[in-house]
Amino acid sequence: MDEEKEKEELELRQIIDASDSRRLAEYIDGREAIDFAQTVSLIDDDDILRHLLMLMDDDELAALMEESEDKMRLRIARLLNDHRLLVAFEYMQKDDIVDMLGDFPIGRRKKVINLMKADDQRVINKLLDYPEDSAGGIMTTEYIALKYNLTILDSLRKIQEIGPKTEVIETIYVIDDRRRLIGWVDLRDLLSAPKETVLKNIMEENPITVYPEIDQEETARIVRKYDLMSLPVVSRSNQILGIITVDDIIDVIVDEYDEDMLQMAGVSGEESLDTTLKESVRFRLPWLMVNLATAFLASFTVKIFQGTIEQVVALSAIMTIVSGMGGNAGSQTMSILVRQLAQGDLSFKQVIKPFRKEIMLSLIDGGSTGLVTAVIVSAVYGNIYLGIITLVAMIGNMLVSGIFGFLVPLVLKKCKADPAVASSIFVTTATDVLGFFIFLGLANVFLPFLIK
Amino acid sequence: MDEEKEKEELELRQIIDASDSRRLAEYIDGREAIDFAQTVSLIDDDDILRHLLMLMDDDELAALMEESEDKMRLRIARLLNDHRLLVAFEYMQKDDIVDMLGDFPIGRRKKVINLMKADDQRVINKLLDYPEDSAGGIMTTEYIALKYNLTILDSLRKIQEIGPKTEVIETIYVIDDRRRLIGWVDLRDLLSAPKETVLKNIMEENPITVYPEIDQEETARIVRKYDLMSLPVVSRSNQILGIITVDDIIDVIVDEYDEDMLQMAGVSGEESLDTTLKESVRFRLPWLMVNLATAFLASFTVKIFQGTIEQVVALSAIMTIVSGMGGNAGSQTMSILVRQLAQGDLSFKQVIKPFRKEIMLSLIDGGSTGLVTAVIVSAVYGNIYLGIITLVAMIGNMLVSGIFGFLVPLVLKKCKADPAVASSIFVTTATDVLGFFIFLGLANVFLPFLIK
Numbered sequence: 001m002d003e004e005k006e007k008e009e010l011e012l013r014q015i016i017d018a019s020d021s022r023r024l025a026e027y028i029d030g031r032e033a034i035d036f037a038q039t040v041s042l043i044d045d046d047d048i049l050r051h052l053l054m055l056m057d058d059d060e061l062a063a064l065m066e067e068s069e070d071k072m073r074l075r076i077a078r079l080l081n082d083h084r085l086l087v088a089f090e091y092m093q094k095d096d097i098v099d100m101l102g103d104f105p106i107g108r109r110k111k112v113i114n115l116m117k118a119d120d121q122r123v124i125n126k127l128l129d130y131p132e133d134s135a136g137g138i139m140t141t142e143y144i145a146l147k148y149n150l151t152i153l154d155s156l157r158k159i160q161e162i163g164p165k166t167e168v169i170e171t172i173y174v175i176d177d178r179r180r181l182i183g184w185v186d187l188r189d190l191l192s193a194p195k196e197t198v199l200k201n202i203m204e205e206n207p208i209t210v211y212p213e214i215d216q217e218e219t220a221r222i223v224r225k226y227d228l229m230s231l232p233v234v235s236r237s238n239q240i241l242g243i244i245t246v247d248d249i250i251d252v253i254v255d256e257y258d259e260d261m262l263q264m265a266g267v268s269g270e271e272s273l274d275t276t277l278k279e280s281v282r283f284r285l286p287w288l289m290v291n292l293a294t295a296f297l298a299s300f301t302v303k304i305f306q307g308t309i310e311q312v313v314a315l316s317a318i319m320t321i322v323s324g325m326g327g328n329a330g331s332q333t334m335s336i337l338v339r340q341l342a343q344g345d346l347s348f349k350q351v352i353k354p355f356r357k358e359i360m361l362s363l364i365d366g367g368s369t370g371l372v373t374a375v376i377v378s379a380v381y382g383n384i385y386l387g388i389i390t391l392v393a394m395i396g397n398m399l400v401s402g403i404f405g406f407l408v409p410l411v412l413k414k415c416k417a418d419p420a421v422a423s424s425i426f427v428t429t430a431t432d433v434l435g436f437f438i439f440l441g442l443a444n445v446f447l448p449f450l451i452k
Numbered sequence: 453m454d455e456e457k458e459k460e461e462l463e464l465r466q467i468i469d470a471s472d473s474r475r476l477a478e479y480i481d482g483r484e485a486i487d488f489a490q491t492v493s494l495i496d497d498d499d500i501l502r503h504l505l506m507l508m509d510d511d512e513l514a515a516l517m518e519e520s521e522d523k524m525r526l527r528i529a530r531l532l533n534d535h536r537l538l539v540a541f542e543y544m545q546k547d548d549i550v551d552m553l554g555d556f557p558i559g560r561r562k563k564v565i566n567l568m569k570a571d572d573q574r575v576i577n578k579l580l581d582y583p584e585d586s587a588g589g590i591m592t593t594e595y596i597a598l599k600y601n602l603t604i605l606d607s608l609r610k611i612q613e614i615g616p617k618t619e620v621i622e623t624i625y626v627i628d629d630r631r632r633l634i635g636w637v638d639l640r641d642l643l644s645a646p647k648e649t650v651l652k653n654i655m656e657e658n659p660i661t662v663y664p665e666i667d668q669e670e671t672a673r674i675v676r677k678y679d680l681m682s683l684p685v686v687s688r689s690n691q692i693l694g695i696i697t698v699d700d701i702i703d704v705i706v707d708e709y710d711e712d713m714l715q716m717a718g719v720s721g722e723e724s725l726d727t728t729l730k731e732s733v734r735f736r737l738p739w740l741m742v743n744l745a746t747a748f749l750a751s752f753t754v755k756i757f758q759g760t761i762e763q764v765v766a767l768s769a770i771m772t773i774v775s776g777m778g779g780n781a782g783s784q785t786m787s788i789l790v791r792q793l794a795q796g797d798l799s800f801k802q803v804i805k806p807f808r809k810e811i812m813l814s815l816i817d818g819g820s821t822g823l824v825t826a827v828i829v830s831a832v833y834g835n836i837y838l839g840i841i842t843l844v845a846m847i848g849n850m851l852v853s854g855i856f857g858f859l860v861p862l863v864l865k866k867c868k869a870d871p872a873v874a875s876s877i878f879v880t881t882a883t884d885v886l887g888f889f890i891f892l893g894l895a896n897v898f899l900p901f902l903i904k
Contacts, residue, residue: 163640170621246698250676264717265783265786284781288820320775336724372741
């Protein structure tokens with residue numbers, strides 16, 4: 001796999017060295033655009049990259065920019081003059097252009113937009129206004145919307161004409177005289193309908209739509225639920241503004257999941273292997289500092305019982321088992337709740353039965369692991385009372401972990417906080433602090449039995 | 453939201469009570485199939501459900517089964533006799549039928565298949581042979597494949613005829629005389645091509661394909677990378693067997709992510725809020741037992757230094773900070789690696805620079821949090837040496853967490869184990885055991901400075 005990539009890169013470099021634009025065209029033609037873009041991303045010398053861009057046709061350049069990662073796009077854009085950039089834009093989807101322009105330095109962005117045709121300027125400026133992670137921010141303006149009174153024959157002609165420029169052809173949207181979305185037609189039905197019928201007669205009514213300010217995550221949920229190939233975005237007065245296509249939705253789902261997974265572990269969703277040291281420190285250190293505060297809370301709980309530990313030093317070794325196991329059980333429960341909440345809110349009725357189950361589960365898991373621990377502790381330290389205290393403390397701390405692991409994500413969601421981000425801090429604090437407190441507190445009460 | 457659901461359910465129950473099949477048809481017609489299925493899933497009485505099913509048309513029943521969850525599908529199937537089931541199957545996609553049959557008790561499955569037409573029997577049996585999570589297991593056999601020598605005019609006629617029964621219409625696959633896949637045509641191009649041309653002349657060659665035994669996760673990666681609407685599945689001799697559609701791919705992505713997230717926290721990917729107590733115990737207890745073993749490892753490390761702690765009991769409170777912070781930093785690093793590995797393997801060359809960065813990051817994060825801890829510890833316990841030892845131990849344990857958090861997922865992947873499942877056990881063990889060892893070991897060496 002790796003070797004093949006290197007071979008691809010070598011071949012491309014040879015073509016650039018030879019300035020052979022015909023061979024380059026063949027090379028590009030014989031590959032998927034995304035594979036070519038990935039090979040190009042391996043070139044780290046600006047002069048070589050500029051040379052490559054000069055050898056490429058405008059449509060090839062457009063495809064390269066569409067398939068490149070954000071950073072690479074910007075690098076390519078920096079190496080191109082405004083004129084060449086504008087010509088390449090002609091071959092690109094509007095939503096991709098807006099994505100690129102959104103990352104441009106403000107000065108260049110304005111300059112490039114000002115050089116565009118008035119029509120394009122209007123569309124681009126409007127799209128740039130929507131937040132990047134809203135339905136408006138991910139929609140494309142390349143779709144097919146036809147008037148309700150068009151005949152099938154005329155519709156087919158229009159589709160032949162507009163089709164090649166649109167992202168979706170399977171669904172034709174039907175609009176009234178004021179561009180309000182009133183229905184949609186499946187291309188299958190259109191192909192098999194009598195040629196003289198008008199669209200209004202074969203269209204389905206009440207299409208599922210979203211407003212442009214809706215969050216992209218909610219948008220993804222709708223597309224997934226209804227198995228849509230595209231989802232129209234409409235204004236409050238129901239005028240169609242654009243459509244969201246399923247390939248963009250896949251990217252949204254993947255991004256949101258990546259974010260959730262990383263945030264649950266206290267890492268910014270933006271961090272990856274390529275993140276610079278400075279950024280990584282900025283992303284991770286604050287989270288560690290917050291955790292440090294909670295670690296001190298746990299530590300002071302232990303300090304309260306310093307006198308007890310002084311008399312039975314074995315407690316210091318056993319207490320780490322109690323708190324650690326509570327933490328593990330807590331993150332099990334928590335992760336299930338966080339996942340479930342990511343798929344939509346939960347009502348009181350929905351959680352009451354699972355919560356009762358969770359309590360039972362904590363008792364069973366705490367009892368089983370506690371029993372094993374108690375037996376080993378009794379044997380190693382030769383004191384059965386130490387074992388019994390450990391058993392009771394384990395059950396108690398598992399209850400704490402079950403209750404907090406279950407309720408913390410729910411409460412955070414109710415408070416409009418992201419459960420994936422903040423849950424673990426609270427759950428860990430609870431299982432650590434209460435775990436130490438229950439175990440050492442019990443030991444303190446039954447101290448006479450522990451001292452031989 | 454919740455209220456609306458209850459209203460929907462109430463209305464449906466009234467219709468069932470009234471045995472009004474015309475009003476039921478209107479009710480179903482006015483709703484998305486998935487929404488109707490979700491309302492039906494709220495009916496928990498078998499007699500009421502059976503009554504509802506009797507009131508429904510066969511095509512409505514088929515849609516209901518297609519949109520229902522696995523468990524609900526089975527319940528519906530149990531309430532239907534074989535004949536009714538077979539009639540409803542006529543309206544369903546083959547891959548959905550296979551999904552359902554796969555969950556049937558073996559006896560009923562065989563009986564139902566034997567009642568099918570010979571053609572259907574062959575297709576269904578073949579599909580049932582593929583593992584559920586392979587490309588063959590998720591593919592559908594409803595697609596459009598046309599011979600290469602067909603004219604555009606004939607092709608359009610065929611598409612009008614087959615189209616309504618297929619899942620994808622945007623991509624037409626082109627086959628040779630022996631059903632081997634030799635290309636594909638975008639419907640857009642087909643619509644605008646001269647009517648007398650043959651498919652061969654306008655088709656694109658070398659379509660991206662997968663073999664049926666390829667894992668669904670790999671399949672999802674390909675669809676996502678190349679932004680495909682559908683992906684053909686072919687045999688070794690390149691005959692087309694079926695296609696995978698993008699809506700199924702979305703489900704694959706969501707399922708795999710859910711699995712990864714839960715497994716990282718030590719929960720089975722199959723667990724959800726609805727899991728029974730017995731299953732939850734079976735899923736979670738083994739993981740807790742494994743963790744218990746590692747907790748004992750850490751505990752015994754502390755036990756080794758019992759003599760040291762006896763002399764400076766403050767150590768027992770501070771050591772939890774050192775091990776806890778290492779655990780937090782470790783899961784930060786680990787989660788980034790696990791995410792990255794889920795997107796594909798990493799070469800040695802790709803990880804060497806990030807690894808060096810990780811080491812630097814550990815030193816910085818360990819130094820910062822260690823310094824804060826050292827100052828507080830020195831002040832609280834009135835001993836600056838205790839602070840210095842804590843600082844050094846924190847830096848040391850952060851190094852451990854950085855190195856293990858980085859390398860454990862990589863090594864697991866190389867050993868063909870799933871990093872999402874097993875990483876945290878090893879990383880936690882390392883940060884706990886080595887965290888205690890470094891801190892208490894240092895304290896032991898510099899004991900004279902700690903005793904006032």
